Amino acid sequence: MAKQLTTKPGAERRSFRPDVILHFVPKQPEERLLDFLLEVMSDRKRTTVKDYLKHQQVMVNGNVTTQWNLPLNVGDEVKVNTSRQFQVFSNPRLKIVYEDADIIVVEKGYGLLSVGTDRKSEGTAYWLLREWVKRVDPRQKVFIVHRLDQHTSGLMLFAKSVEAKEALQHNWNNMVLERRYVAVTEGIPEQPQGVIRSYLAENSAHEVYSTDDPKEGKEAVTRYTTLKTRGNRALLELQLDTGRKNQIRVHLADIKCPISGDRRYGSGTSPIHRLALHAQTLRFIHPITRHDMNFTCAIPASFARLV
DSSP states (O other), rough: OOOOOOOTTTOOOOOOOOOOOOEEEESSEEEEEHHHHHHTTTTTTTHHHHHHHHHEEEEETTOOOOOOOOOTTTTEEEEEEESSSSOOOOTEEEEEEESSSSSSEEEEOOTTOOOSSOOOOOOHHHHHHHHHHHHHHHHHHEOOOOOOOOOOEEEEEESSSSSHHHHHHHEEEEEEEEEEEEEESSSOOSEEEEEEEEEEOOOSSOOOOEEEEETSSEEEEEEEEEEETTTTTTEEEEEEESSSSSSSHHHHHHHTOOTTTTTGGGGGOOOOSSOOOEEEEEEETTTTTTEEEEEEEEOOHHHHHOO
């Protein structure tokens, strides 16, 4: 007779149970949240509905709230997680701007690595998001589709499904409609706006440089507009036609206007103790829904103080 395999109590692998989330939309203005919930969830006990609020299981317009008298407006989005409290992502160096079943758009802080290196694998933007989605659903994954330099802040896009990852990776240049950056430079461009073109190559020290030889490097095109100047500094808006490694940093150094704080490419000072480069706008076609997705974040306050 075959021996029956047994598992120690408590060691069984539990199957994942997705959250049960109810969605409601108010149709009357200035209605208090608890009154609204009691009305739309009249099949549940009053104490149960109050517990949903108390235990952070209610979300209004993407924000978890326990405020029972929060006034609602027509068209607000109210969610109730009847399974457990809502999981909320919180990190001082990474902010989730948008998330759905297929993509995540984040605002990355400066100094945070986008992905891991040989020396560091934990604590990167990718690692933080991977831990986040697994906390919500252990089966979920995150995929890298583009990167920002460690010392560049701003908007980044990650995929959450294989279909989204493949669509973005195979059609990146067609699906990304606009990428705009802002930078503070040492030096003011001779022309208030212009186009910088070159071929970018990389040497054995991993330093990127411009060349006129198309056989040596890959074509890179950067468009710039001067937004403001003060003294010997300028605030520039930059648009990429191509997305090469260190493209903006090299191109601005080429026109004798290195980015403030960029000692590797010619900057002599670092008044805000960081590279003054920020990915402000990211516009793309959603890889699954095909909707036009357009995100913009604020210019860092430290940039404004420089100019």
